[in-house]
Amino acid sequence: MGKDSEPPVRAARSGRATAEQLADKQHEISVTEFFEKNKQILGFDSRAKSLLMGVKEAVDNSLDACEEAEILPDIVVKVTKVGEEEYTVSIEDNGPGIVHRAMPNVFGRLLYGSRFHAMRQSRGQQGIGISATVMYANVSTGKPAHIASRIEGEEEVAWEMDIAVDTKTNRPIVTNDRAFPWMDKAHGTLIEYTTKGRYVTGKQSIFEYLKETAIVNPHARIKFHDPDGKTWTFERATETMPPKAAEIKPHPAGMEIGDMMGYSAQSSQKTVKDFLKNDFCRMTDRLASEVCGKAGVDPKSRPQDLGREGSMKLISAIADTKIMAPPSDCLSPIGDVLIKKGLMHILDGMRPEYYATPVTRPAHAVNGNPFTVEAGIVYGGEIPSDGQVTIMRFANRVPLLYQQGADIITKAVSEFDWRRYGLEQRGGKGIPYGPAIVLVHVASTKVPFTSEGKEAIASLPEIEEEILAALRLVARNLKSHLNKMERKSKTHEKFDIVQKILPDLADKVSTQLGRPVPDLSRTITKIMNVVWIEPSKKRTEDKKGYTINYTVYNYTVRPHTFMLHMALPKDSITDSVTGSPMFDSVNDEGKTQWVVRDLEPSKSVQVSFVLEGDMADTFDPDDVYVSGINPVIVMGAEALPGDWGIKGMEITETEDVVPEDDSAEEEEKEELEEEEFEKEAKEDE
Numbered sequence: 001m002g003k004d005s006e007p008p009v010r011a012a013r014s015g016r017a018t019a020e021q022l023a024d025k026q027h028e029i030s031v032t033e034f035f036e037k038n039k040q041i042l043g044f045d046s047r048a049k050s051l052l053m054g055v056k057e058a059v060d061n062s063l064d065a066c067e068e069a070e071i072l073p074d075i076v077v078k079v080t081k082v083g084e085e086e087y088t089v090s091i092e093d094n095g096p097g098i099v100h101r102a103m104p105n106v107f108g109r110l111l112y113g114s115r116f117h118a119m120r121q122s123r124g125q126q127g128i129g130i131s132a133t134v135m136y137a138n139v140s141t142g143k144p145a146h147i148a149s150r151i152e153g154e155e156e157v158a159w160e161m162d163i164a165v166d167t168k169t170n171r172p173i174v175t176n177d178r179a180f181p182w183m184d185k186a187h188g189t190l191i192e193y194t195t196k197g198r199y200v201t202g203k204q205s206i207f208e209y210l211k212e213t214a215i216v217n218p219h220a221r222i223k224f225h226d227p228d229g230k231t232w233t234f235e236r237a238t239e240t241m242p243p244k245a246a247e248i249k250p251h252p253a254g255m256e257i258g259d260m261m262g263y264s265a266q267s268s269q270k271t272v273k274d275f276l277k278n279d280f281c282r283m284t285d286r287l288a289s290e291v292c293g294k295a296g297v298d299p300k301s302r303p304q305d306l307g308r309e310g311s312m313k314l315i316s317a318i319a320d321t322k323i324m325a326p327p328s329d330c331l332s333p334i335g336d337v338l339i340k341k342g343l344m345h346i347l348d349g350m351r352p353e354y355y356a357t358p359v360t361r362p363a364h365a366v367n368g369n370p371f372t373v374e375a376g377i378v379y380g381g382e383i384p385s386d387g388q389v390t391i392m393r394f395a396n397r398v399p400l401l402y403q404q405g406a407d408i409i410t411k412a413v414s415e416f417d418w419r420r421y422g423l424e425q426r427g428g429k430g431i432p433y434g435p436a437i438v439l440v441h442v443a444s445t446k447v448p449f450t451s452e453g454k455e456a457i458a459s460l461p462e463i464e465e466e467i468l469a470a471l472r473l474v475a476r477n478l479k480s481h482l483n484k485m486e487r488k489s490k491t492h493e494k495f496d497i498v499q500k501i502l503p504d505l506a507d508k509v510s511t512q513l514g515r516p517v518p519d520l521s522r523t524i525t526k527i528m529n530v531v532w533i534e535p536s537k538k539r540t541e542d543k544k545g546y547t548i549n550y551t552v553y554n555y556t557v558r559p560h561t562f563m564l565h566m567a568l569p570k571d572s573i574t575d576s577v578t579g580s581p582m583f584d585s586v587n588d589e590g591k592t593q594w595v596v597r598d599l600e601p602s603k604s605v606q607v608s609f610v611l612e613g614d615m616a617d618t619f620d621p622d623d624v625y626v627s628g629i630n631p632v633i634v635m636g637a638e639a640l641p642g643d644w645g646i647k648g649m650e651i652t653e654t655e656d657v658v659p660e661d662d663s664a665e666e667e668e669k670e671e672l673e674e675e676e677f678e679k680e681a682k683e684d685e
């Protein structure tokens with residue numbers, strides 16, 4: 001007999017609650033009450049973080065709204081100190097505005113939004129962010145938020161109101177609702193609230209969040225008035241909107257049973273076959289029949305009758321069927337140029353030695369949601385080498401500044417064996433050490449965050465696998481660069497030795513023999529046997545832009561004519577420096593080429609051009625390619641890939657093999673050269 005069946009009198013006397021008494025205490029908890037008591041789930045745990053969260057939610061919304069309405073965003077953020085740990089925050093945008101009737105719910109009701117059911121990449125996902133900000137401000141200061149919004153075409157009238165969240169009912173409390181003329185605003189939204197918070201500077205600050213946001217959203221202009229009275233403007237870097245992410249249907253791969261049951265129960269389709277064909281993307285008539293056949297489910301049965309068992313069978317059949325990867329137009333990756341730029345900004349003026357070409361992985365699906373992973377890495381130069389590498393995390397173009405330890409990106413970076421690619425990592429696990437910054441972006445129609453605060457991405461194996469694949473590709477680029485650098489420094493060393501020792505030797509021998517000193521340039525050239533392309537370390541800047549210089553040396557015994565190629569877009573070269581006779585052409589696809597004609601042995605020639613600021617920022621001097629010459633004898637440039645797929649694109653994913661260590665081959669070559677050198681010296685004697 002259980003305790004609950006004890007006579008109530010005895011249980012009450014013993015101080016223990018009866019089941020009846022417990023039942024009396026059980027009642028539904030409103031979502032608002034739950035989140036009010038568990039603010040940390042929404043990211044409002046510390047005062048410093050709370051202040052950032054509000055700004056982040058509002059700015060993310062402004063960017064989302066502008067993108068949907070195809071408006072170049074102009075966002076103004078103002079944070080003013082009004083008391084001890086109390087701030088007034090305002091965020092104003094030029095987005096499409098919010099209709100009057102929707103304003104109360106958007107700002108005063110949790111789980112109310114336009115994106116939860118939309119399968120498209122956006123920053124907002126659950127319809128909690130901005131109302132949680134209003135709720136936190138209400139709770140911490142007792143003051144409502146002030147909202148104003150104007151939609152385009154509404155005759156010079158905007159609406160404003162004060163909104164608080166009723167935490168018992170999860171309904172908005174609206175006061176001072178009125179129309180007003182917002183003369184200087186054609187459309188847009190303003191939210192202003194007073195909240196408890198702490199303003200901090202540094203890595204997890206509002207400034208940092210806005211800066212990183214501006215970097216990966218170069219179509220936005222963001223102005224920030226900080227509490228110290230300073231104004232920062234992150235200027236718009238491009239007038240081109242990022243391609244609008246299309247809305248798609250869920251992809252059937254990797255679906256959970258609950259999702260499948262939910263979709264089938266809500267489907268408006270009459271048959272299971274139509275449900276599979278019409279409610280999911282990438283499902284053709286043939287595939288729908290194939291899945292039904294494999295699952296042993298009658299294609300003509302109603303999707304609403306599938307139930308748990310039928311849904312399970314469909315999921316297994318789908319896993320067993322080859323279905324095309326999800327379309328990627330529902331995703332909006334950052335892209336290689338902006339990733340490079342993002343990394344440059346983070347460097348804050350430090351010059352790295354190397355930018356690995358960023359990698360964007362093809363789209364995959366998890367729980368029906370397409371996702372893609374991008375990664376970039378910068379290495380060496382002025383990046384401090386004595387600590388762990390810096391990890392920059394982004395989800396749907398939003399920088400993630402908190403909870404690094406709980407994030408799948410950090411997990412993947414820690415599990416990746418960096419030792420094989422030239423970074424130090426004790427025991428092959430953990431965040432590696434060395435002069436590097438690693439950037440990873442996960443873009444998805446639904447990023448699986450660990451909590452509503454959207455600070456860390458949950459550990460889904462499918463996503464981790466893709467992050468690892470992206471890291472492998474950028475790390476391989478890094479490794480091949482490190483190999484190249486090593487080879488280059490060996491050749492440099494050898495060249496220095498040859499240039500010093502040989503003339504000394506020739507001098508001494510000639511004096512002893514009383515013969516004239518022979519001309520050694522041909523001998524030196526023979527020993528080196530390379531065509532050397534070397535970018536100048538120094539960039540000179542003037543009004544026109546940056547002058548970039550390369551010196552091409554011919555340390556071989558033959559004259560050479562060949563082409564030098566670089567990936568430079570049309571119009572990026574404002575001037576091919578006068579007198580640079582080899583400049584050949586720039587074509588529409590952004591490929592520039594120079595002809596190096598009849599470069600005699602032991603001679604060198606300069607290739608110089610001027611790049612405009614923007615392009616100079618991201619131009620990697622190591623992205624040089626040659627054609628018309630045996631690439632084996634060329635140092636400092638690679639063979640031109642057949643399809644002009646500059647670096648990253650030329651990489652195809654293969655097994656995780658460490659790039660070959662060619663030092664043995666090098667040594668062999670050196671030995672041969674040494675033998676030749678000795679023979680040559682003897683001959684000269």
Ligand SMILES: Nc1ncnc2c1ncn2[C@@H]1O[C@H](COP(=O)(O)OP(=O)(O)OP(=O)(O)O)[C@@H](O)[C@H]1O
Pocket residue numbers: 057061062065093095096097098106112113114115116123124125126127128129130131132189
């Ligand atoms: N500045 C704005 N301009 C236009 N619409 C907005 C703006 N801010 C919010 N909205 C609308 O209000 C909805 C709710 O916003 P909220 O921040 O609460 O949730 P969300 O952005 O959809 O998701 P999340 O909880 O992940 O932030 C949005 O989905 C959007 O439709």
